[in-house]
Amino acid sequence: MGLRLRISPQTLSLLDALLTHAMRWHHGYALSQQTGLASGTLYPILMRLEKRKWLETRWEDPGVAGRPPRHLYRLTSDGREWAREEMQDARARKVWKPAHAGA
Amino acid sequence: MPAPSLSLSQRFSAVLARKIVALWPNDTKEWGRAFEAELPEITTPLDSVRWVLGGAILLAKESLRSFMKSLWRPLGVPASDASSSLPKGSGPRPRLPRVLAGIFLLASLAMFCLPEVRASLASSVLFSRMGVREYAHQGKIQKLLAEARTNHDPQLLAFLSLVLYYDADHFQLADKAIRRDPSLTWIDHSEAWWNSRDRDRRHFLSDERIERLQKFDPQNGALYLLTAEVISHPAKAAYFAGPYRSALNETESWELDVAKDPAWLAAMDRVFSAPEFHDYSAKQLALVRQVSERYRLSAADVTDALFAHFWDNGNIKAYCHFLTERGDEAAQNGKWAAAVQNYEKIEKFAEKWAKEEESGPWFAADFGSKVTPKLQAALEASGRSTEAQIAAAHSVRWNEIITARQLKMRQRAPFSWLRTEWAGLLINLAVLLILAALPLTIAALFSAGLAPSFSRRILGRFYRVVCWAADAAPTVLLCSFALLLVAYHPYASPLQNGASREDIVAAARVTGTLPRPVGILVFNLLYMRSRYYFWLGLTAVLSVVVLVLLYRMASKRRIPNQNI
Numbered sequence: 001m002g003l004r005l006r007i008s009p010q011t012l013s014l015l016d017a018l019l020t021h022a023m024r025w026h027h028g029y030a031l032s033q034q035t036g037l038a039s040g041t042l043y044p045i046l047m048r049l050e051k052r053k054w055l056e057t058r059w060e061d062p063g064v065a066g067r068p069p070r071h072l073y074r075l076t077s078d079g080r081e082w083a084r085e086e087m088q089d090a091r092a093r094k095v096w097k098p099a100h101a102g103a
Numbered sequence: 104m105p106a107p108s109l110s111l112s113q114r115f116s117a118v119l120a121r122k123i124v125a126l127w128p129n130d131t132k133e134w135g136r137a138f139e140a141e142l143p144e145i146t147t148p149l150d151s152v153r154w155v156l157g158g159a160i161l162l163a164k165e166s167l168r169s170f171m172k173s174l175w176r177p178l179g180v181p182a183s184d185a186s187s188s189l190p191k192g193s194g195p196r197p198r199l200p201r202v203l204a205g206i207f208l209l210a211s212l213a214m215f216c217l218p219e220v221r222a223s224l225a226s227s228v229l230f231s232r233m234g235v236r237e238y239a240h241q242g243k244i245q246k247l248l249a250e251a252r253t254n255h256d257p258q259l260l261a262f263l264s265l266v267l268y269y270d271a272d273h274f275q276l277a278d279k280a281i282r283r284d285p286s287l288t289w290i291d292h293s294e295a296w297w298n299s300r301d302r303d304r305r306h307f308l309s310d311e312r313i314e315r316l317q318k319f320d321p322q323n324g325a326l327y328l329l330t331a332e333v334i335s336h337p338a339k340a341a342y343f344a345g346p347y348r349s350a351l352n353e354t355e356s357w358e359l360d361v362a363k364d365p366a367w368l369a370a371m372d373r374v375f376s377a378p379e380f381h382d383y384s385a386k387q388l389a390l391v392r393q394v395s396e397r398y399r400l401s402a403a404d405v406t407d408a409l410f411a412h413f414w415d416n417g418n419i420k421a422y423c424h425f426l427t428e429r430g431d432e433a434a435q436n437g438k439w440a441a442a443v444q445n446y447e448k449i450e451k452f453a454e455k456w457a458k459e460e461e462s463g464p465w466f467a468a469d470f471g472s473k474v475t476p477k478l479q480a481a482l483e484a485s486g487r488s489t490e491a492q493i494a495a496a497h498s499v500r501w502n503e504i505i506t507a508r509q510l511k512m513r514q515r516a517p518f519s520w521l522r523t524e525w526a527g528l529l530i531n532l533a534v535l536l537i538l539a540a541l542p543l544t545i546a547a548l549f550s551a552g553l554a555p556s557f558s559r560r561i562l563g564r565f566y567r568v569v570c571w572a573a574d575a576a577p578t579v580l581l582c583s584f585a586l587l588l589v590a591y592h593p594y595a596s597p598l599q600n601g602a603s604r605e606d607i608v609a610a611a612r613v614t615g616t617l618p619r620p621v622g623i624l625v626f627n628l629l630y631m632r633s634r635y636y637f638w639l640g641l642t643a644v645l646s647v648v649v650l651v652l653l654y655r656m657a658s659k660r661r662i663p664n665q666n667i
Contacts, residue, residue, distance in 0.1 A: 029141040029154070039138055039157030044164065047134055057137075070144070071137030 007086055010037055011045050012096040015083040018055075018075050025058070025072035046073060054079030112148035116155040123155070123162045128169030135162070174202035178548060178573055179555030195566060197551050197573040204548065207577035214584040219595035223587055227534040247398060251276075257284035262394040265293050265387070287390075288319040289383040292326065324377030324455075331370035331418045335361040339417065358421035371422040375452045380463075416466060423449050423470050430477065439485035446478035450497065457504075464504050472501035526590050533587035540580040547572035561655050 017034040018026060032042050049055035056076050060069040075083055090096040120139045127135030138158045145151040177197040214220050244266060251259045260280035267273045280287050291312045308329060317326045335357070342357035361367045374380070394400065430445030453471035457464040475498035482491035550558040551573040559566045 027141065027144070028137060029144050032141075032154075039141075039154045040160035040164075041157070043134055043138055043157075043161050047131065067143050068136070068140040070140045071133075 007090065009096055010035070010041055012087065012090050013037065014042065014045050015075075015087060018073070019080065019083055019087070022075055022080050025074050027070050027072065031073070049075075049079065052079075054082055110148045113145075113151050116148075116151040117142060119155045120158060123158050126166070127162060128165055130169060130172075131165055134165075174205075175200045177201060178204060178552035195570045196555075197570045199574040199577065201552070204573070204577045207581040208544070211577075211580045211584045214581075214588055217588065219591055220584065220588055222595065223530055223591040224534060224537070227531055243400075250398070255279070255283060256397075257281075257287055258390060258394055259398065261287045261290045262390055264290060265390075285319070288315060289386055290390075291316050292329075292383055293387060322377060322379045324374040324380040324452075325382055327370050327373040327377060328418060331367055331374060331422075334364060334367040334370060335418055335421070355421075358424055361418075361421060362425045368422075368425075371418065371425075374419070375422065375426075375448055378455075380452070380456050416469075419452075419470070423474070427474060427477070430481070434477070434481055434484075439481050442481040443478065443485060443487075446474050446481055449474040450478055450494070453501075454497075465508055468501045468504040468508070471497065472505055475501060526594065529590040530587060533583045533590060536579060536583035537587065540576050540583055543572050544576035544580050547576050561652055563655055565651070 013035040014031060014037065017031055020034075028039070028042065028046070031037070031046075032039060035042070037045075046055060046057075050057055050073075054076055055073055056079075058072050060072055062069045087096075120142050124132070124135040124139050135158075138154075138161065142151060142154060145154055177199055178201045180196055215224075244263070247259065248263060248267075250256075251263055257280045260276050260283070264273045264276035264280060267276065277290050280290065291308065310333075313326070313329045313333070316329070320326060338357040338360040342355060426445045426449050430442045433439070433441035433445065449470055453467040453474070456467040457471070475494050479491045479494040479498060482488070482494055547569050550562075550569045558569055562569060
């Protein structure tokens with residue numbers, strides 16, 4: 001896959017959230033709530049993923065007056081493929097298990 | 104729909120988020136806005152505060168990253184324009200990363216802070232501007248003078264009296280030093296040397312001083328030479344005032360005149376028969392070393408004049424001629440014992456001189472080589488064959504010294520530079536480059552770094568030159584400082600490094616008197632020797648700059664009119 005990204009548990013958690021509804025666009029705060037990551041942790045990971053072209057971003061259409069449009073995120077096809085490989089690898093090495101695995 | 108009422112913490116978070124976005128680096132500002140856009144969705148006050156605090160941490164990280172990235176961006180290139188693939192026609196821009204420019208400038212500054220670099224710079228610039236070394240160090244010497252007035256250190260007073268030989272008050276300093284420490288009486292002998300540079304002022308060392316010297320060290324024949332020089336001065340002055348004739352190996356008329364004077368003969372006899380013959384250079388070197396260490400004088404150029412004197416052989420040569428003629432006369436009459444006595448006197452004096460003085464052999468060889476064959480013949484004729492063999496051996500040694508001297512002189516001339524002269528050339532070139540590169544660097548970096556768009560608009564095509572200067576000048580500046588440091592370092596502290604007198608003279612020579620063939624022209628061109636030329640040059644340069652700017656501004660205004 002070319003460039004290696006440092007796969008931390010936080011990154012795996014975010015990838016898991018992004019893969020849950022892979023084709024849907026996600027909001028930053030929603031991802032933060034899903035993963036439990038603070039904004040100071042979440043956004044650097046999103047920025048790194050985007051830099052490697054594994055994440056696509058767009059701005060929401062302006063809709064609600066008095067509220068700025070929000071930034072939306074989803075994995076690219078390359079990103080999805082890579083994310084699935086990483087998740088499988090992490091599960092195989094037992095370095096990560098999804099929060100809902102034991103539920 | 105009515106806007107939901109916000110709590111105080113949410114309002115505070117919103118204000119803080121706006122500030123954070125305002126401070127966000129431009130290249131990733133979109134992410135700052137993304138972070139801010141989520142804030143209205145966060146309904147709980149605590150979560151909104153946590154969100155904003157996370158954003159603040161993110162801002163700090165991004166600012167640091169952006170700063171680190173910006174270091175590798177050339178000066179005057181905005182973050183958005185930093186990509187390597189600039190569109191064609193975007194105009195020239197500097198290429199040297201600002202971090203390298205900064206490192207080069209800091210390294211140059213660090214080298215400038217080294218005392219030896221500043222000493223060589225000051226020496227080169229001041230000497231070139233003033234032309235007279237003695238005046239180039241007035242500031243340093245004046246400080247030492249002020250210190251000597253308060254601490255009355257006899258060694259410092261003695262040192263200053265020697266260094267300030269061109270000053271009218273230097274004898275007072277010498278007297279003060281000798282009063283406090285009579286063992287320094289020998290400095291009067293060094294005072295006598297300075298006068299040898301000027302024939303008209305020669306021998307102004309008073310009789311009292313000469314007498315004081317001779318009492319101080321009766322064993323040293325060099326002190327009786329002062330008396331002989333005083334006696335011979337009128338005859339010498341009259342001879343040299345007339346039409347000059349070269350008589351290197353011949354007896355000059357003034358020599359015949361003084362040889363008739365019993366006082367001169369007695370003085371010269373004491374010169375030749377005294378157990379020692381030296382000029383106190385060892386004491387002088389020790390004094391200079393002690394004072395340099397005590398008062399942290401590192402520049403050899405302050406003290407070089409002390410060591411740059413030579414013996415005036417006139418009286419010695421005259422007495423040797425006198426003794427040789429007497430010996431020849433005795434030999435012609437078959438009085439071998441008298442002949443040997445006269446020749447031996449010269450040979451023994453030459454031996455003594457060669458032994459006790461660093462530069463002695465070079466001078467003594469001339470006298471020794473001439474007399475030893477005669478001495479050998481006289482000794483053989485008088486049946487003293489063993490002594491004749493010794494004289495023959497001495498003759499061989501004197502000739503070897505002369506051959507070595509001739510070889511050294513031949514290596515020296517013409518166009519063969521000493522190592523110190525090459526070093527001097529490098530030092531002066533480095534100083535010239537520094538003087539050129541320093542203003543160029545400052546101007547280019549200000550122009551390209553602080554006002555690139557203004558400079559580009561005003562200078563037009565010439566902005567390319569600014570970019571070139573911004574790239575090259577810091578590098579040239581650093582290399583020049585490095586060259587100066589490397590070239591001057593071996594000569595920086597000769598006094599502390601146990602250098603010989605010759606080394607100190609050489610060390611002083613590297614900054615001041617060189618380069619002779621190239622430098623004088625270049626220095627004359629670059630260093631304005633008078634205020635008139637300085638202001639004239641400055642006005643001319645500024646006028647050209649103003650004309651270029653006016654032309655540029657006028658041509659810019661015409662373009663829209665043509666389009667209409």
